Amino acid sequence: MAIAKQKSGFDFAMRDGYRLWQKAYYERVLRDEEASAEIIRYILANPVRSGLVAEPAEYPFWGSGVHTRDDLIELIAREKAPLKRRPTPARRRHR
Numbered sequence: 544m545a546i547a548k549q550k551s552g553f554d555f556a557m558r559d560g561y562r563l564w565q566k567a568y569y570e571r572v573l574r575d576e577e578a579s580a581e582i583i584r585y586i587l588a589n590p591v592r593s594g595l596v597a598e599p600a601e602y603p604f605w606g607s608g609v610h611t612r613d614d615l616i617e618l619i620a621r622e623k624a625p626l627k628r629r630p631t632p633a634r635r636r637h638r
Contacts, residue, residue, distance in 0.1 A: 584619045 548564060555563040573579045590602040599605075600616050607615060 580618055583615060587615060587619055
């Protein structure tokens with residue numbers, strides 16, 4: 544997998560002039576249900592924060608092998624803070 548990622552990333556960068564893959568990632572051990580709910584909410588809010596959709600349910604490319612989409616939507620609806628969009632940044636070259 545690493546070789547495929549390296550090759551595709553290099554080819555993409557040469558063709559389009561910017562990175563395909565991020566440099567690093569963060570991992571987190573989820574020790575309880577509350578921490579899991581926070582992470583689920585964070586992940587499902589990414590398309591909203593990016594301005595791709597107004598609500599997480601509108602984004603078609605997510606799911607879970609454990610929970611239904613309806614269960615996850617209900618979980619994030621119970622949280623206190625509303626999901627907010629980021630201010631629109633200047634357009635990037637790849638858009």
